[in-house]
Amino acid sequence: MKKGFYLRLALDGMRKNRRLYLPYLLTCGGMVMMFYILYSLAYSPAVQTMRGGSTMTVVLLLGTIVVAVFALLFLLYTNSFLAKRRNREFGLYNVLGMNKRNLSRILAWETVVSALVSILGGLIGGLLLSKLAELCLIRMAGERTGYAITVAPRSIAATFLFFGAIFALLLLVSLARVGISKPLDLLKSEAAGEKPPRANWVLALVGLLLLGAAYYLAVTIESPLTALFIFFAAVLMVIVATYLLFIAGSVTLCKLLQRNKRYYYKSAHFVSVSSMAFRMKRNGAGLASICILATMVLVMLSSTGCLYFGGEDAIRGMAPYDVTVALRYAAPEACSGEALRELADLVHDLSGGREKNLMTVTDVNFGGYFENGSLDLDGYSRILEISSSPSVLEHLRSVYFLPLEDFDLETDRQPEPGEALVWSSGAAYPYDTLAVEGCTPIRVVGTVRELPFRLTTEETLVTAYCVFLPDWAERAGEVQNYCASLEDEMALPETVQVCFFDLPGLSEEEQLRVTENLRQALRDRMEEEDRAWTGFTTNDRADLHSSFFSMNGSLFFLGIILSIVFIAAAALIIYYKQLSEGYEDQRRFGIMQKVGMTGREIKSAVDSQVLTVFFAPLLMSGLHLAFAFPFVQKLIRLFGVSNTHLLILTSVLCFLAFGLFYVFVYRRTARAYIAIVSEGDERR
Amino acid sequence: MSILEVRDLKKVYTSRFGTQQVEALRRVNFTVEKGEYVAVMGESGSGKTTLLNLLAALDKPTGGTVLLDGVDLSTLPEKDVASFRRGQLGFVFQEFNLLDTFTLEDNIYLPLVLAGRNHKEMAERLEPLARWLGIDGLLKKYPYEVSGGQKQRAAVARALITDPKLLLADEPTGALDSRSTDELLSLFAQVNRSGQTIVMVTHSVKAASHATRVLFIRDGEVFHQLYRGKDTNEQLYQKISDTLTVLATGGEAR
Numbered sequence: 001m002k003k004g005f006y007l008r009l010a011l012d013g014m015r016k017n018r019r020l021y022l023p024y025l026l027t028c029g030g031m032v033m034m035f036y037i038l039y040s041l042a043y044s045p046a047v048q049t050m051r052g053g054s055t056m057t058v059v060l061l062l063g064t065i066v067v068a069v070f071a072l073l074f075l076l077y078t079n080s081f082l083a084k085r086r087n088r089e090f091g092l093y094n095v096l097g098m099n100k101r102n103l104s105r106i107l108a109w110e111t112v113v114s115a116l117v118s119i120l121g122g123l124i125g126g127l128l129l130s131k132l133a134e135l136c137l138i139r140m141a142g143e144r145t146g147y148a149i150t151v152a153p154r155s156i157a158a159t160f161l162f163f164g165a166i167f168a169l170l171l172l173v174s175l176a177r178v179g180i181s182k183p184l185d186l187l188k189s190e191a192a193g194e195k196p197p198r199a200n201w202v203l204a205l206v207g208l209l210l211l212g213a214a215y216y217l218a219v220t221i222e223s224p225l226t227a228l229f230i231f232f233a234a235v236l237m238v239i240v241a242t243y244l245l246f247i248a249g250s251v252t253l254c255k256l257l258q259r260n261k262r263y264y265y266k267s268a269h270f271v272s273v274s275s276m277a278f279r280m281k282r283n284g285a286g287l288a289s290i291c292i293l294a295t296m297v298l299v300m301l302s303s304t305g306c307l308y309f310g311g312e313d314a315i316r317g318m319a320p321y322d323v324t325v326a327l328r329y330a331a332p333e334a335c336s337g338e339a340l341r342e343l344a345d346l347v348h349d350l351s352g353g354r355e356k357n358l359m360t361v362t363d364v365n366f367g368g369y370f371e372n373g374s375l376d377l378d379g380y381s382r383i384l385e386i387s388s389s390p391s392v393l394e395h396l397r398s399v400y401f402l403p404l405e406d407f408d409l410e411t412d413r414q415p416e417p418g419e420a421l422v423w424s425s426g427a428a429y430p431y432d433t434l435a436v437e438g439c440t441p442i443r444v445v446g447t448v449r450e451l452p453f454r455l456t457t458e459e460t461l462v463t464a465y466c467v468f469l470p471d472w473a474e475r476a477g478e479v480q481n482y483c484a485s486l487e488d489e490m491a492l493p494e495t496v497q498v499c500f501f502d503l504p505g506l507s508e509e510e511q512l513r514v515t516e517n518l519r520q521a522l523r524d525r526m527e528e529e530d531r532a533w534t535g536f537t538t539n540d541r542a543d544l545h546s547s548f549f550s551m552n553g554s555l556f557f558l559g560i561i562l563s564i565v566f567i568a569a570a571a572l573i574i575y576y577k578q579l580s581e582g583y584e585d586q587r588r589f590g591i592m593q594k595v596g597m598t599g600r601e602i603k604s605a606v607d608s609q610v611l612t613v614f615f616a617p618l619l620m621s622g623l624h625l626a627f628a629f630p631f632v633q634k635l636i637r638l639f640g641v642s643n644t645h646l647l648i649l650t651s652v653l654c655f656l657a658f659g660l661f662y663v664f665v666y667r668r669t670a671r672a673y674i675a676i677v678s679e680g681d682e683r684r
Numbered sequence: 685m686s687i688l689e690v691r692d693l694k695k696v697y698t699s700r701f702g703t704q705q706v707e708a709l710r711r712v713n714f715t716v717e718k719g720e721y722v723a724v725m726g727e728s729g730s731g732k733t734t735l736l737n738l739l740a741a742l743d744k745p746t747g748g749t750v751l752l753d754g755v756d757l758s759t760l761p762e763k764d765v766a767s768f769r770r771g772q773l774g775f776v777f778q779e780f781n782l783l784d785t786f787t788l789e790d791n792i793y794l795p796l797v798l799a800g801r802n803h804k805e806m807a808e809r810l811e812p813l814a815r816w817l818g819i820d821g822l823l824k825k826y827p828y829e830v831s832g833g834q835k836q837r838a839a840v841a842r843a844l845i846t847d848p849k850l851l852l853a854d855e856p857t858g859a860l861d862s863r864s865t866d867e868l869l870s871l872f873a874q875v876n877r878s879g880q881t882i883v884m885v886t887h888s889v890k891a892a893s894h895a896t897r898v899l900f901i902r903d904g905e906v907f908h909q910l911y912r913g914k915d916t917n918e919q920l921y922q923k924i925s926d927t928l929t930v931l932a933t934g935g936e937a938r
Binding site for chain 2: 262
């Protein structure tokens with residue numbers, strides 16, 4: 001046979017079916033591009049050398065894996081869709097005398113051509129766009145970089161290998177499909193009679209129950225950390241329920257409507273309801289996939305967007321002051337005003353006198369299990385290890401013992417020794433006494449409404465009590481002694497002297513330099529013998545800022561990239577749906593016209609069905625998003641962002657933007673549908 | 685009184701770029717009386733289906749008129765055509781044209797539902813019809829679950845349930861085996877005896893031999909017609925065959 005014959009047949013076939021192949025190749029290329037961009041960014045020198053770059057690399061690599069897995073699954077799905085459409089052509093070749101070997105050669109050429117076009121196209125796109133992506137990513141992380149374009153041979157090789165393997169797998173699957181098929185089946189595969197949809201009450205009910213249960217779980221989760229696996233269970237349940245509802249539930253609903261004869265036998269419902277049942281039976285899985293992709297996009301974008309845009313607030317919560325320096329002591333009695341004064345002087349010198357709002361606090365803090373006004377210290381560390389249930393977490397408290405004399409508090413009655421004023425980060429302190437294990441019970445004589453300094457969000461993750469004591473040294477000593485007797489390293493209270501200050505008017509670099517100098521000076525001081533403290537920690541906002549934004553910026557960036565991938569996939573599914581719908585409706589259109597429906601009646605019936613079919617997933621994903629909201633809210637609070645309004649705003653904006661995009665895709669693809677249906681018109 | 689009157693009917697198809705014109709019907713004249721059973725015969729390409737499409741107002745004639753019960757179809761506004769079609773005409777097609785998303789019952793109800801009838805009335809109409817057509821046990825099945833003959837009987841039920849003035853059939857036996865063909869043809873004869881006017885387009889001599897009159901179309905014109913008179917089906921069959929032979933060997937109209 002002539003050389004290149006099979007290649008020509010393959011190319012011809014693809015050209016004739018360009019309505020199917022063009023979007024397929026575009027999607028493949030898009031996947032290749034995204035894979036390359038993420039992979040090359042993960043190993044980009046610009047990313048690796050920046051502050052927080054290693055976090056970013058991890059996040060980007062995770063993203064690469066997600067894209068890779070998704071690409072594999074999605075290309076398998078689209079490939080099987082294409083194969084179904086092409087079976088007729090292959091059947092014809094088969095009848096005309098080609099054997100399966102010949103068909104396999106055509107298939108092989110097709111795969112090679114698709115692979116080359118999409119991988120090369122995707123790589124070119126990736127090379128062009130990766131610099132842009134890098135600039136975006138680094139800007140999002142709050143840094144700057146040069147504009148030189150880099151080519152990463154390693155990433156190119158990885159992309160080639162990975163997608164080459166995927167296409168090889170696709171080829172194997174198609175070959176197996178041709179191998180087990182019979183020629184007449186191939187020829188007839190499209191015309192095969194379709195079983196009428198049957199209502200599956202059980203599955204529909206199971207879907208409904210699962211969805212309800214999953215929503216209940218998602219809404220009632222108390223602590224996102226300990227209940228993370230519950231949330232994953234809920235996510236899985238929602239996915240299963242979505243598939244069940246779209247596949248079985250929708251058909252059951254249609255059947256239910258058909259039973260109501262008064263409703264069903266109306267010209268407005270008659271055609272719509274019955275063909276809807278068929279449409280849903282065929283499209284249920286695809287629509288459920290769209291719904292889940294849409295939900296993923298929405299949750300991902302709204303949460304990472306909220307993290308990113310809520311970053312400044314979060315950092316203010318995590319680092320209420322520009323710089324915080326804490327000196328640690330072995331025991332409360334070692335604390336002295338002298339060390340604090342020395343520290344303040346040091347700060348003053350190193351910042352060139354530009355420090356503001358400087359404040360010092362001495363405190364002893366510890367955690368315990370709180371019930372009915374008494375705090376159990378014993379076994380606290382054990383509780384921390386096993387504290388999985390929200391009911392335990394509810395009882396955990398962190399307690400700060402502070403000397404009353406250091407503060408100028410407004411109160412009706414100054415406490416006497418044995419008494420105290422209490423501030424609570426949660427609900428007001430509800431009891432008259434506070435009995436800390438191993439310590440004389442303290443009578444609570446008043447509450448402090450406003451704390452004179454700010455705690456970090458981390459410190460208030462569990463409810464915190466600040467206890468202002470006139471006889472601080474004694475009480476703190478009691479706690480210290482009792483805890484020491486427990487012989488549990490973890491149970492020892494922490495005695496610190498903290499110095500907070502702001503550095504207004506200094507750039508981030510200058511602030512970093514001040515804290516670095518401060519750390520160096522303290523390290524030097526550690527070498528000397530005559531100091532009372534045993535160690536120190538610093539917390540500076542500038543450092544937090546850069547690490548926070550390298551983390552949240554790259555998460556948001558990844559959110560955007562993955563959203564693009566998922567949205568492109570959803571768009572392709574929609575497009576293919578429109579095509580197959582079009583081919584099926586073509587014939588039905590003709591019949592309905594002949595039995596006396598006007599063109600307009602047909603069009604409005606079809607429009608309403610198609611609209612329902614396409615917008616049901618969008619509405620469902622909106623519902624999912626709404627029920628995921630409480631969890632997302634709690635989850636991002638862990639990252640220090642607790643701005644509910646911002647989260648609502650980003651969620652709504654994401655939903656609107658996605659909806660807009662969805663309408664756009666729908667309208668574009670509806671054109672393909674109309675083209676097919678009117679082709680049928682001409683043929684008649 | 686004539687229920688259908690076709691005068692100087694002409695249909696010209698223009699190819700997409702307007703370069704070529706094909707004359708499907710040149711000058712067709714005939715009338716159908718109430719209660720007649722007319723078969724229209726001709727080779728493929730003689731314009732049979734074009735004629736049927738014009739009678740059904742699925743297509744617009746280039747010239748001439750079609751009067752159905754005194755109404756000129758071409759003067760009907762577009763929006764009334766569909767309701768006219770479902771009220772006054774019944775269709776039976778070669779390919780059955782049942783919607784595969786409906787059960788047989790719902791397929792039969794379709795024209796009535798479109799006309800806005802209530803369900804009780806529809807059920808009352810269907811019941812005797814389905815029994816008579818022998819499909820009363822199949823109503824809940826979907827088209828793909830039943831045989832070709834059963835599908836065609838459902839299609840007949842759909843055509844008759846509106847009590848149409850005219851039943852139009854386009855090769856109704858074309859997709860049926862010989863037994864189903866016989867059954868369907870005797871069914872049509874029965875329908876006709878009950879007073880239903882039928883116009884059937886076919887190129888099957890056997891199908892045509894059941895009619896009361898046979899029209900022959902060649903090159904877009906009515907070329908000849910045969911009346912049954914007192915002939916039996918077999919005699920008419922012979923006459924039709926002879927006429928077709930003459931047509932095929934190129935005889936001129938007498």
